[in-house]
Amino acid sequence: MTAETAAAHRAIEAVWRLESARIIAGLAGLLRDVGLAEELAQDALVAALEQWPADGIPANPGAWLMLTARHRAIDRIRRNERLAGKLNLLGRELEPAQHEAPAEFDDVLDEGRIDDDLLRLMFISCHPVLSTEARIALTLRLLGGLTTEEIARAFLAAEPTIAKRIVRAKQTLASRQVPFEVPSPAERPGRLASVLEVLYLVFNEGYSAMAGDDWMRPSLCNEALRLGRVLAELMPAEPEVHGLAALMEIQASRLAARLSPDGLPVPLLEQNRGRWDQLLIRRGFTALLRAQGLDGPPGPYVLQAAIAACHARAGDAADTDWEQIELLYRALGALAPSPVVELNRAVAVAMAFGPERGLEVVDGLAGEAALAGYHHLPSVRGDLLARLGRDGEAADEFRRAAALTRNIPERTVLLRRAAECEARR
Amino acid sequence: MRFLMTVNGGGRPPDEQLYAEMGRFVEELTRAGVLLATGGLDRGTHVAASGGNITLTDGPFTESKEVIVSFALLEVRSKDEALELARRFWKVVGDGEGDIRQVFGPE
Numbered sequence: 001m002t003a004e005t006a007a008a009h010r011a012i013e014a015v016w017r018l019e020s021a022r023i024i025a026g027l028a029g030l031l032r033d034v035g036l037a038e039e040l041a042q043d044a045l046v047a048a049l050e051q052w053p054a055d056g057i058p059a060n061p062g063a064w065l066m067l068t069a070r071h072r073a074i075d076r077i078r079r080n081e082r083l084a085g086k087l088n089l090l091g092r093e094l095e096p097a098q099h100e101a102p103a104e105f106d107d108v109l110d111e112g113r114i115d116d117d118l119l120r121l122m123f124i125s126c127h128p129v130l131s132t133e134a135r136i137a138l139t140l141r142l143l144g145g146l147t148t149e150e151i152a153r154a155f156l157a158a159e160p161t162i163a164k165r166i167v168r169a170k171q172t173l174a175s176r177q178v179p180f181e182v183p184s185p186a187e188r189p190g191r192l193a194s195v196l197e198v199l200y201l202v203f204n205e206g207y208s209a210m211a212g213d214d215w216m217r218p219s220l221c222n223e224a225l226r227l228g229r230v231l232a233e234l235m236p237a238e239p240e241v242h243g244l245a246a247l248m249e250i251q252a253s254r255l256a257a258r259l260s261p262d263g264l265p266v267p268l269l270e271q272n273r274g275r276w277d278q279l280l281i282r283r284g285f286t287a288l289l290r291a292q293g294l295d296g297p298p299g300p301y302v303l304q305a306a307i308a309a310c311h312a313r314a315g316d317a318a319d320t321d322w323e324q325i326e327l328l329y330r331a332l333g334a335l336a337p338s339p340v341v342e343l344n345r346a347v348a349v350a351m352a353f354g355p356e357r358g359l360e361v362v363d364g365l366a367g368e369a370a371l372a373g374y375h376h377l378p379s380v381r382g383d384l385l386a387r388l389g390r391d392g393e394a395a396d397e398f399r400r401a402a403a404l405t406r407n408i409p410e411r412t413v414l415l416r417r418a419a420e421c422e423a424r425r
Numbered sequence: 426m427r428f429l430m431t432v433n434g435g436g437r438p439p440d441e442q443l444y445a446e447m448g449r450f451v452e453e454l455t456r457a458g459v460l461l462a463t464g465g466l467d468r469g470t471h472v473a474a475s476g477g478n479i480t481l482t483d484g485p486f487t488e489s490k491e492v493i494v495s496f497a498l499l500e501v502r503s504k505d506e507a508l509e510l511a512r513r514f515w516k517v518v519g520d521g522e523g524d525i526r527q528v529f530g531p532e
Contacts, residue, residue: 010505011505011508011509013503013505014503014505014506014508014509015509017502017503017506018457018506018509018510059516061509115456219502222500222502223502225458226457226458226459226500227458228458229455229458230456230457230458233455233456233458234456256530279461279462279498283461
């Protein structure tokens with residue numbers, strides 16, 4: 001491959017990354033078939049790889065890909081119509097064949113229309129007929145423009161597994177005849193919750209990446225954040241969309257501070273706040289204000305973003321408005337009761353009103369089946385006991401937590417804390 | 426990956442049409458989730474530090490071509506994406522000069 005060809009290929013790949021979601025969305029809007037839309041978009045990409053190195057990169061590469069893909073879509077529709085016409089003849093049903101392309105073809109490059117199609121593509125990729133894993137893979141593939149190999153690397157999965165998952169997801173959408181549309185007002189809250197959940201799962205998968213992991217993993221944070229920002233512009237009237245964007249912006253602001261130089265996780269309250277990204281914090285606040293400016297009671301993402309904002313506003317742990325955080329966790333728990341939320345509330349109670357009060361809340365969770373294998377429960381309990389000077393019990397809890405976590409750097413930190421408690425006994 | 430795209434002075438003076446086109450371009454980048462921040466810059470004050478002495482000089486400076494007049498901070502997945510966006514930007518602006526550089530930090 002010559003240097004020019006390699007340069008052209010890199011440029012094509014960049015254009016594809018930037019444009020593929022809109023191209024697939026626009027085609028799916030025409031064809032009402034996501035699988036076919038992706039296939040024809042890929043055909044256009046192949047055409048670009050063949051033609052651009054020889055002919056040069058077109059003046060508007062995104063439009064070139066879109067138009068090429070559109071021609072293929074129209075050819076496909078006409079062929080199907082001819083086929084349908086022949087079948088009609090066999091059935092002696094003489095209907096006039098449609099030779100003209102439908103009027104909507106002219107609107108293919110209409111930006112507003114493509115925005116609508118992009119939103120439909122998000123909803124269908126996160127459709128509840130698909131498993132959560134399939135929703136994630138399809139979203140990253142169709143909206144993120146990631147290759148199967150990249151998705152596999154990011155999720156520490158085998159490439160054929162992900163490939164199969166995507167093929168099956170497309171087959172399910174086709175066989176269940178899932179319409180390519182924005183859900184009706186009645187269905188909308190549940191369907192939107194699924195889209196937000198998928199984005200936040202992708203974000204958290206990236207957030208949990210450790211030093212030394214493949215760089216594809218942490219890049220999932222940026223991918224989820226980018227899609228969250230796109231969704232916020234597509235659905236500006238939905239407070240929870242801005243809430244999720246705010247939550248991810250503020251959490252991403254801590255990415256540089258959340259690992260120590262030796263690659264161990266640093267708890268929020270011990271992070272060097274000078275390393276928090278103020279630009280992302282400001283963007284998070286802006287998104288949160290947009291959410292709070294809209295009607296309706298705050299949903300779970302707005303509440304979590306408000307909690308993240310309390311931390312972002314504070315100069316240090318002591319300076320944090322823990323009473324406000326405790327109230328926000330209380331509101332979150334009232335929306336969707338969860339022992340994990342209650343455990344987080346216990347931390348806020350301890351910070352606001354002292355470790356004894358926090359311990360009372362934690363001990364109220366002792367019998368929770370949902371927390372049985374959850375290492376944060378003994379870890380929080382150990383922390384509160386240590387602050388009360390009950391070092392022997394604290395060390396036991398840290399060791400229990402260390403045995404429960406599968407995350408090795410986290411285990412290292414917990415065992416270190418156990419040893420510190422032992423030393424103080 | 427973050428990239429800082431800067432525009433030097435001395436290009437075609439903005440008219441109403443350029444403002445409108447640039448407004449559309451900025452909106453497009455915002456909608457695509459890649460534009461983190463953007464702004465125009467005053468001609469400013471030049472700072473020179475030497476041996477502990479700090480000299481401040483108010484503009485204007487002789488060569489406007491050497492002065493940054495606006496910037497855009499982009500978050501993209503590769504340098505090639507940043508370069509593609511720069512190509513699109515300069516198609517809107519027309520003649521002129523500027524730079525695009527990666528901002529060091531987490532990828």
